[in-house]
Amino acid sequence: MSDAVSEAGSLAGHRQRQDADMERQGQWPQDSPWLREAFAALPRDRFAPGRLWRWDGRAYAPVDRAADPDGWAGEVYGDVGTAAVTRVDGDRPLSSLSAPGVVTDMLDSLRLEPGHRVWDVGTGQGWTAALAAWRAGPGLVVSSEVDEDLAAFARSRIEAAGLDAAVTVGDATHDGVPGGGRVDRLHATYAVETVPWSWVEAVRPGGRIVLPWGWLGYVALTVSADGSGARGWVHGLARFMGDRRGPAQPGGGVAAYRTVRGDGEPQDRRVLNRDPEGLTDWHVRFAVRVAVPDAILSTTVEDHLPVVLVHDGDSSWAEARRHPDGGTVLLQGGPRRIGDEVTTAWSRWEDLGRPDPYDYGITVTPDAQWAWQGAPDGPRWPIAPVRQAVRQAVRPAARQAVR
Missing domain, CATH: 3.40.50.150 (Vaccinia Virus protein VP39)
Structure with missing residues (x-):
């Protein structure tokens, strides 16, 4: 043959x-x-x-x-x-x-x-x-x-x-x-x-x-x-390649986070009454992506405990760490409190009844664009340009409804 x-x-x-x-x-x-x-x-x-x-x-x-x-x-x-x-x-x-x-x-x-x-x-x-x-x-x-x-x-x-x-x-x-x-x-x-x-x-x-x-x-x-x-x-x-002629967005992961954080000490430290592992839920991640589009989230494990790392690709960062005693500490640094922005978006998602990603949509006009939840006249968030990413398409979640 x-x-x-x-x-x-x-x-x-x-x-x-x-x-x-x-x-x-x-x-x-x-x-x-x-x-x-x-x-x-x-x-x-x-x-x-x-x-x-x-x-x-x-x-x-x-x-x-x-x-x-x-x-x-x-x-x-x-x-x-x-x-x-x-x-x-x-x-x-x-x-x-x-x-x-x-x-x-x-x-x-x-x-x-x-x-x-x-x-x-x-x-x-x-x-x-x-x-x-x-x-x-x-x-x-x-x-x-x-x-x-x-x-x-x-x-x-x-x-x-x-x-x-x-x-x-x-x-x-x-x-x-x-x-x-x-x-x-x-x-x-x-x-x-x-x-x-x-x-x-x-x-x-x-x-x-x-x-x-x-x-x-x-x-x-x-x-x-x-x-x-x-x-x-x-x-x-799904994740997709970005516009190749647009500026590249820094990726996720520990290395990218460390680059943004540098060697600086936290400017804000407080107890967080949440389990950081909750940010591994893709429904939460999507809601955060809508509300804080330039927040880049990564999760890792240190000493067998979950750690959530957040940065904006520029100079602001946050990390949420669960301690062995069961408490969670939020550390933040940079000109904005991006960790607070993420947790606020998380709370808003809960207040809205924990909607899944298929309950969101967007509206586009010549002068403005915004995302909304539930209905076009429902809660909304402005869409602002952020740095484009170059990413690989991955598995989609099953579509829940035909619109």
């Missing part, structure tokens, strides 16, 4: 396993059965480059198709909630094939129908643009990619799949729809903290925008009938 035949058989097996895993985990959307057909017609491996990158716990290591075809296939068809990293810059991922479960959920949220004109923002390897073109039809999908090499790669893979979709090089965060006019649907694959107003202007009234908002979730917005704004609900949880 030739190596090519053997590899083809291996890939076929991986595709079948992914299909079964998606079925078992409930990742095939009932309202969008076309996605399962499109995945079969456009296998993920056909949009993967010959070199992928695997995190080994310390650094990203290359996994080459030529040298390790089984390992490469394992990266392409790993867990359905895991992205396959396709480009790195040191220890920072720059591009990926998004997790299959994220892709299906976002495209289901887009409510894409044949005949829709689509703007795919952030082409990457071209897989989501290809899936959208398979559904919408020939000549109806245009995709924007800031990286010329990635755009060329995606263009070649889309053409090899026999699809008619345009891939252009440009900065979609600041430019309009390539070729002009308005689209029916906009699908973004990289995270933004504030929604570019040009994206809302690009979509016809009543049209749909699905985008990763910040570093934790994605939202589905509907443009108002008069085009004066857009609003919609959180539809899923």
